[in-house]
Amino acid sequence: MSSPSAKVLIMRGLFDENPVFRLALSLCPAVAVTTSLKNGLLLGVAVFCVQVLSSVSASVLKPFINPRIRLPLFVLIVALWVSAVDMILAAYFPAIYAQVGLYVKLIVAFAIILSRMELFASKNPIWPSTLDGIGMGLGFLLAMILTGSLRELVGSGSILGITIIPTKPLLLAVLPAGGFFTIGLIMALFNWIDLMRGKKLSSGGGAHG
Amino acid sequence: MVEAKVIGKHEIMINADIPAPAAANLRLVNEQDADIPLTITALNKKDEHHYIATTAEPLSATDHYLLSSQANGMSVTLAPPFFSVLIAVIISSALINNFVFTRYLGLCVFFGVSRRRETAIGMGVTFSIVAVLAGFLCWVLNHFALVPLKLGFLQIIAFIGIVAALVQAAETIIKKVNVVLYKKFGIFLVLITTNCIILAIPLLNATAHAGLWEALALAFGSSFGFALAMYLMSCAREKVDMAPVPAIFKGLPIAFILAGLFAMSFLGFSGLKFM
Known part of the structure; x- marks a missing residue:
């Protein structure tokens, strides 16, 4: 891979290979914690930090890692950063952490972080790896903000706890089922934008879809 | 030999072959908050060996409780089956x-x-x-x-x-x-x-x-x-x-x-x- 420009790397993570809507990875939290924008934002920032730090670590450490045991080591690197982020969040944002704590811990098992380390950071120098991490992290953050604000607005009529619509338009959106519906609709929207731009539809929105 | 189990939202069935002490002498706590006693309002005799204790606070059949008597120092754990x-x-x-x-x-x-x-x-x-x-x-x-x-x-x-x-x-x-x-x-x-x-x-x-x-x-x-x-x-x-x-x-x-x-x-x- 010749090193693409910074803009290409970041835009790729945001739109063309958006981790949630395009690659269909890291879906669990995307559905689980996006009942309100605030929760989504917190987890989005946490994932962003872990993704960037892990990508950089993998890229820095790659000369010292025997390729045969790289995956367990990558998992340990991710686990290390997740533990750090987990403790920081628990200390500074106890109220939100009480709601999303389990999902912060489960960032370890996010396929997106490991797959970026394996597919990109282990083959590229530090700076492009950092940008790739930032792009993917931002892509996830964007997905969290989009679903979070949509669900909070439709489900409880407010954004960040500030009431915008006095009634609760469609309570279903904040219920478990609503998360699936919202993500499905946004994915369809991404496909529709592609269709409008004259691109051919990929066969189902995901690497393994 | 004393046994007890939660049988209702406010009721505990006590199975004892000795006369039970007065309600005031019984102490009931949730094992998770062992220093907060739950109030027992009444202790009624059902038949010779069975007593029913009524509590003010609602009980949950899934929680663990500890019932002890201050009169004779006996205690019994209430655990779900x-x-x-x-x-x-x-x-x-x-x-x-x-x-x-x-x-x-x-x-x-x-x-x-x-x-x-x-x-x-x-x-x-x-x-x-x-x-x-x-x-x-x-x-x-x-x-x-x-x-x-x-x-x-x-x-x-x-x-x-x-x-x-x-x-x-x-x-x-x-x-x-x-x-x-x-x-x-x-x-x-x-x-x-x-x-x-x-x-x-x-x-x-x-x-x-x-x-x-x-x-x-x-x-x-x-x-x-x-x-x-x-x-x-x-x-x-x-x-x-x-x-x-x-x-x-x-x-x-x-x-x-x-x-x-x-x-x-x-x-x-x-x-x-x-x-």
Whole structure:
């Protein structure tokens, strides 16, 4: 891979290979914690930090890692950063952490972080790896903000706890089922934008879809 | 010999072959908050050996209580029956709190392998076995090493390490022992590491301070629930693949809508109450 420009790397993570809507990875939290924008934002920032730090670590450490045991080591690197982020969040944002704590811990098992380390950071120098991490992290953050604000607005009529619509338009959106519906609709929207731009539809929105 | 059990929202049945002391001398506490006594308002004799104590606070049949008498120093623990706890844990983790449809865990793998019925079953079986094993190993490590040494902050690293090592070991062993089995289930083994349910089970167990059997029941129940969810989903997706779905909804978007419909129907299980 010749090193693409910074803009290409970041835009790729945001739109063309958006981790949630395009690659269909890291879906669990995307559905689980996006009942309100605030929760989504917190987890989005946490994932962003872990993704960037892990990508950089993998890229820095790659000369010292025997390729045969790289995956367990990558998992340990991710686990290390997740533990750090987990403790920081628990200390500074106890109220939100009480709601999303389990999902912060489960960032370890996010396929997106490991797959970026394996597919990109282990083959590229530090700076492009950092940008790739930032792009993917931002892509996830964007997905969290989009679903979070949509669900909070439709489900409880407010954004960040500030009431915008006095009634609760469609309570279903904040219920478990609503998360699936919202993500499905946004994915369809991404496909529709592609269709409008004259691109051919990929066969189902995901690497393994 | 004194026995007692919770029989109603405000009632405890005491089975004693000696005369019970007056209500004022009885002390009832919840084992989790052992320094907050619950008020016993009355103690009525039912027949020669049975008494019914009435409490002001509501009791829960699933909690552990300690009833002691200040008159003769005797005390008795009120615990829910062992097997009903296990059954309740299994039912609740498999249906009421199904990991896929109400806690949204394991979605990556769920959407990835639920395209065909065959792969859904393969993944379900492999996952259940590995999850119970991992749940057991993590419980042992947590109970005998992390908790006594106060290393709780290492939970994430330790548990994911166990899971990764277990998966790697299982893969190597199956490859050596039975090639046919490996060809069939090997690919699922690799995918298990990225399934958050396998990590959520030991984390939930550690948070709830579960005993060994409860931990195993949670592991079994939740992996069964996961397998069930995948099987149901794969049946529906095989039909949808044949249906004329709008182009922009083809593939994953419609799968999400389907999952939403399943989640709605699983909401119905929330009315299910055991004990």
